[in-house]
Amino acid sequence: MKKELIQICLLVWSLVLGIEVSSQRDKEPTYKRGAALYQQHCASCHQSDGKGVTRLIPPLVGTDYVSGDKGRLIRILLQGLNEPIVVQEEEYYSPMASFQHLNDIQLADILSFVRTRFGSGASFVTPKEVQQQRKKLPK
Numbered sequence: 001m002k003k004e005l006i007q008i009c010l011l012v013w014s015l016v017l018g019i020e021v022s023s024q025r026d027k028e029p030t031y032k033r034g035a036a037l038y039q040q041h042c043a044s045c046h047q048s049d050g051k052g053v054t055r056l057i058p059p060l061v062g063t064d065y066v067s068g069d070k071g072r073l074i075r076i077l078l079q080g081l082n083e084p085i086v087v088q089e090e091e092y093y094s095p096m097a098s099f100q101h102l103n104d105i106q107l108a109d110i111l112s113f114v115r116t117r118f119g120s121g122a123s124f125v126t127p128k129e130v131q132q133q134r135k136k137l138p139k
């Protein structure tokens with residue numbers, strides 16, 4: 001009886017582990033594609049480590065723009081940003097161009113990577129969320 005109980009416990013445990021591993025696997029391609037796209041489109045300014053360039057380019061590490069409201073973050077990429085902003089007590093005011101030419105999946109991949117890597121594991125952004133923000137853009 002005891003042996004059976006142990007067997008059942010092991011079975012449940014391996015099921016739980018299996019589910020965890022497979023959900024990690026689903027996230028891996030997004031993260032990998034996002035990392036490559038980040039290198040291609042963002043790292044020249046925000047740097048590979050996301051720390052930006054003092055007084056010129058704001059950091060992405062630990063900013064509220066990155067880990068906070070997803071809608072605002074998506075709109076920054078769709079519309080660019082050109083207003084004075086304060087990030088970690090430093091003021092920045094130079095324009096960032098829009099990345100509207102990238103598709104919904106590419107933008108979702110980049111932002112999922114950015115939020116995981118620099119936003120201490122904030123949730124992923126889905127292509128649908130990007131699409132919803134794109135629809136709201138002024139024509």
Ligand code: HEC
Nearest residue numbers: 041042045058059060063065081082083092093094095096
């Ligand atoms: C040509 C340089 C340049 C590139 C390339 C660039 N940015 Fe920016 N980014 C800036 C600047 C400059 C600002 C500040 C804009 C302002 O002052 O209005 C900014 C602001 C931001 C902000 C809001 C502030 C913060 O630090 O959290 C986010 C988020 C952001 N960029 C993400 C990205 C992502 C993701 C990419 C790649 C798709 C990217 N940027 C590409 C220059 C750049």
